[in-house]
Amino acid sequence: MPMGFLSIIESKEIYSFMLNDEQWNRLKDKYKNLSIHMPCCETRAIPKKSKLGTQYFAHHPSSTCSVHTGESREHQFCKYLILKYLHENGWTVTPEYRGQTPSGETWIADIYAEKDKAKIAIEIQWSPQSIEETKRRQEKYIASGIRTVWFMRTTPKNKWDVLDYQSYELPVFSIWLNREHHQLITSGAFYNWDESDLVEIEFINFVKALMSGNVQYSLKPNAARSLQFAMNTIQCWKCKKPTNTIMEVNYFIPHANGFTKIYRLDIEDLSHEHIDILNHPKLITSYQYGPIKKRFSKTRGEAYLSNGCIHCDALQGAFFARHEYDPQNMKYSHFIEVKIDPDSKIDGLWFYQE
Numbered sequence: 001m002p003m004g005f006l007s008i009i010e011s012k013e014i015y016s017f018m019l020n021d022e023q024w025n026r027l028k029d030k031y032k033n034l035s036i037h038m039p040c041c042e043t044r045a046i047p048k049k050s051k052l053g054t055q056y057f058a059h060h061p062s063s064t065c066s067v068h069t070g071e072s073r074e075h076q077f078c079k080y081l082i083l084k085y086l087h088e089n090g091w092t093v094t095p096e097y098r099g100q101t102p103s104g105e106t107w108i109a110d111i112y113a114e115k116d117k118a119k120i121a122i123e124i125q126w127s128p129q130s131i132e133e134t135k136r137r138q139e140k141y142i143a144s145g146i147r148t149v150w151f152m153r154t155t156p157k158n159k160w161d162v163l164d165y166q167s168y169e170l171p172v173f174s175i176w177l178n179r180e181h182h183q184l185i186t187s188g189a190f191y192n193w194d195e196s197d198l199v200e201i202e203f204i205n206f207v208k209a210l211m212s213g214n215v216q217y218s219l220k221p222n223a224a225r226s227l228q229f230a231m232n233t234i235q236c237w238k239c240k241k242p243t244n245t246i247m248e249v250n251y252f253i254p255h256a257n258g259f260t261k262i263y264r265l266d267i268e269d270l271s272h273e274h275i276d277i278l279n280h281p282k283l284i285t286s287y288q289y290g291p292i293k294k295r296f297s298k299t300r301g302e303a304y305l306s307n308g309c310i311h312c313d314a315l316q317g318a319f320f321a322r323h324e325y326d327p328q329n330m331k332y333s334h335f336i337e338v339k340i341d342p343d344s345k346i347d348g349l350w351f352y353q354e
């Protein structure tokens, strides 16, 4: 039997997600005395609550309505959680919203919401959809000026699949139902670079974080990022004096609760702009390392971006550095605010900030 979020109560359009628990219970008590019907066919509507917790309107059993959404209870539950959350946070929300691109192509969004000048859509893809189709639909949203996020149904095992095609322009995450706990779980983002596994977060908590800007793309255009370099003190092979060498350069997203690590680079992979930052005399003086520059290596038979001795500028080779790498005695610089330039060899990934 088709079900929905909308009913007409005493000539007014009422969405189920707009009513809180108490209001919903009150409606269930008194709906028999009200004029209440489904928007599709004017059959009497019955307010119900699913096992998962979705508040919805069902057709009276006598109905012969043929309007079918073809959506599963899980799919409805996902949409319900988002609609409710956005409504409670001041968004004007519409499920199954029909819109158009400037060139006249139509689209229908699972969930469409507006607040001030922001326009967003959220798509829950419970049935399989090809990557090409997802990209094609996303193009329409981009052309219409709507920021759209996708949740693709997967299994816990396949939660990695979305990484193959997610980007800043295509925020796509995975979702599945944990039947044991009646819980929707979302993945497709990392806690930080050092973590080898993806997050597994309760769906609505992930949505809340996303809407608060706490799920971020590492290469978000023009976003402020932080750079921190890590050094070991070694003895220069040539002049025998102590010098610091930069062993790794780490990148972070700065946020209210701290810094989320998003990447690690060797100095050889740094962008020109970031090498210039590291070669600032003030930094060199306070952290006591030689400038990062190309030095000729007999071992490699070529010049490469390298550490040098702060006293005699002798190349402190990459092989040597790997040998000397000492995490126990690593010294860290302060966080330096940077922009990530296209020259950087940093991967685009989504990060969830706790």
Ligand SMILES: [Zn+2]
Pocket: 002, 038, 039, 040, 041, 042, 043, 059, 065, 066, 067
């Ligand atoms: Zn109907």
Ligand SMILES: [Zn+2]
Pocket: 236, 237, 238, 239, 240, 241, 309, 310, 311, 312, 313, 314
């Ligand atoms: Zn030296």
